[in-house]
Amino acid sequence: MAVLRSLSVLLARPFAVHARATNRAHFKSPARGLATTKAPSSLFTPLDTFADRHIGPDDHEISHMLKKLGYDSMDAFIADTVPDKIRTSATSVGNESIPSLSESELFQRAKELGRANKPFKSYIGMGYHNAVVPPVILRNVMESPAWYTPYTPYQPEIAQGRLESLVNFQTMVMSLTSMDIANASLLDEATAAAEGMVMAFTGSNGKKRTFFADNGVAPQTVAVLRTRAKGFGIKLVVGDALEDLNDEALRKDLCGVLVQYPDVNGAVKDFSGLAHSVHTAGALLVCATDLLALTMLKPPGEWGADIVLGNSARFGVPAGYGGPHAAFFACTDKLKRKMPGRLIGRSRDVNGKPAYRLALQTREQHIRREKATSNICTSQALLANMAAMYAVYHGPVSLQRIAQKVHCLTQTVKTAVEYYGYKAVSTHFFDTLTIDVSSAVKDADAVHAAALAAGINLRKVDAKHVGLTLDESVGAEDVVSLINVFARAASQPAISASDLTPSETLAVPDPLRRTSRILPHPVFNTHHSETEMLRYIYHLQSKDLGLEHAMIPLGSCTMKLNSTSSMVPLTWPEFSPVHPFAPKDQVEGYLQVIKELEEDLCKITGFAACSLQPNSGAAGEYAGLSVIRAYHESRGEGHRDICLIPLSAHGTNPASAVMAGLKVVPVKTHADGNLDLEDLRTKAEKHKDNLAAFMITYPSTFGVFEHGVQDACKIIHDNGGQVYLDGANLNAQIGLTNPAICGGDVCHMNLHKTFAIPHGGGGPGVGPICVAGHLSPFLPSHPLVATGGDKAIEAVAAAPFGSASILLISWAYIKMLGGSGLSDASKVALLNANYMAHRLSGHYTLRYKNGNNRVAHELLIDLAEFDKAAGLKVMDFAKRLQDYSFHPPTCSWPTPTCMLIEPTESETLEEIDRFCDAMIQIRKEAEDIITGKQPKDNNVLKNAPHPISVIALSEEEWNRPYSRQTAAYPVPWLLERKFWPTTSRIDDAYGDLHLICDCPSVEELASTH
């Protein structure tokens, strides 16, 4: 009652705070409508041009901002902002080199390319399935900006929805694998296996160097292991884990063993004896597995595995020609502090209310820089959320039914083909058969030919064997077609559905059957009707602030528009279900998109060749540095192993360098953020005999276009090193400068920043690398689909083109903007940041400006003075911004006392002004604290954010020296645009001390209520 009364009093009161709020009249340009501000040149000129939809400010707003900064033209502004000596010619990225398409033209082109993909049904398996995506999840999660636009949940008070869903993912993995703890996803199964290998290696303190992979492990996983083993100096041995591990010398040096369960050929083997033997050798057993199979099979946690991993995509995520998919990773409690990737844990807010947040923040291992053993930053949050929702929707009973059906249909196929004289190699299997064709037909080609004629892909094993994997999408008609492939090849009569005798027996031996319960938690046993599921999805998303609500001005993250037009094609049936190992003549549409994207990225970066394989920026860093190492080796200079990295670099840089086998030597930066060229020269010369590489971010992580970038690169080249340019900030460069002209040899790009792939709440990402001509022979290969150069390093990801389906987004973005639009986008990104710097200066201390008073595409403000004056920390400002319904900027990085703000080109002047008004108003609130008008320990900043549950406290409970209006509605526009944080500030330390990373159980829920 008290709560209701105080709320009604609050709502009835006149809005007293209005008088205090900023009265700034926002600049409003004349309405421009959806079409371009420039009149079309002819009747045939398309009106649905993308640049005007993507770039926030229109021509009037741009003139207004330029005027405020003292310029009468964009060119004059750019001349003062980007150093002259690194400028490229105006036409290097223009409409002549990259012509622009309107939105409708783009759709037409995407359709044409989609039709060039042939709709074969793939039974290739090898870790990839035809997933059935429940429409309620497809439309309301995968295709919903509420789920795909938010950032990694570093601000948990406005991210409880996706945090809860990620905890569902962790719980699902823990339950199905029977492991103690699981993380919130990794990039793909192969790189997850590589992380497992490195954990085993570091677990032995690097003393034992042999890691053994069973020959039932998928070849793409083994290839990635080989690449990763090289950097760490691990000796990788591939063989039969059940036969070859008795060798004493091998056992002495053994740090870990990887098995696959069921294995790539489908066999389900009992590894419990192996687990015992591996443990007696003091090593770890790592198991790659399949979540659907584990609903029927005894889980690895029950037979002794230490680390369990795999791909969760068959839980409702499309194959997408290789991804993106969420890998899962689980381990025993003993190993939890060494686990890579993000981990979500339960904690509580300052009022004791349970809440989720990223646990053990240093788990983002790259924060430990060169001491890190993993560089995972962006992972696969969106896809993990889809898989978790799939499990929530289906629940344990339905999942087990799906598994049972898949298994029994596989058994049915086996019985039928054996009737024709073929022989399945394994008697124990789940959904995959390897079939010996020798007693039925001449060779495997005969079966493949019959399959292709029926529009079917089988797995190519060797001349004597073919493989097939069934999945949830397979129905009776599919089974008939599949059996008839074998019948036709063996010149037997075709069958029809009425001839089928469904097999109901289980091809799993008793000791390997699952007896333990799966997914008992209430969340997996509640939302099974579509109505309930829809409400659950919307309930969670309503707690999260995404780009659909407001600007997310995260410096270094480039949170720009993820246009619907560029997102639409990837879920079309022409692109969505394609298997990554489908023959190339069936994927010509995809290959054309890949070719065009590679070419455009080369034009943009000024480099000669591109690899789209890496699945994140950090994966790109690792790939690029591995390419540099291979280049040095090819010249007989494999000893070069020193990597110079500025202290201001992102933590993934040193972590990736270590993974590529390099030793990190830090280089100083000046207080203003500029690289200390003298320190660089001294260190480059000191290490000239062993210098491998220098990593530089451009513009720097301080938002600085350093004038000395070319000099820095020359110093490195003069001393025998190669330059790696971290292109996370490429949005500041396009059409104005490029990594090649700056002096780089290789760069990665974050397509999930500059090229508009949405961040998905923490992934997916794509981190392609572009390289100069001399490095192109070394670009990564793949064991199943030809990629890379003629001296290629081995694979860095499971799929040949990484997360291929989302390449469509960046392809569409580039094609629709065209060269001129891309360049305009960079110019406006610089202008928006400089206008913001102009508005905030005088209120906040800007850490850096160049000699012309200009910042780059982001600005760094220093809040140290507020700490000194009143004990106000960066986080207090950040949390208070949440009360203003904004996502805070990047906090405490690259300097602990700073905020890094990046508006991007997509934000309109009105939104930028709104954000600046909020920051200025918060500055005034801070002043009240400094001058003692508000107490230092009980004020609007320290108590921020203010969720509705706090605003609704009774008069007696409201013990704060400011009103509720001041807390929740400090400026008038919030009356229209309020986004409520769902919790008060979260207590990180409590959560880390009481680490709980799964959903509440029935008992816990009962006791809470």
Ligand SMILES: Cc1ncc(COP(=O)(O)O)c(C=O)c1O
């Ligand atoms: C400068 C810089 N480099 C590298 C990365 C790593 O990219 P990713 O998160 O895709 O691994 C980031 C990510 O924020 C970054 O800001």
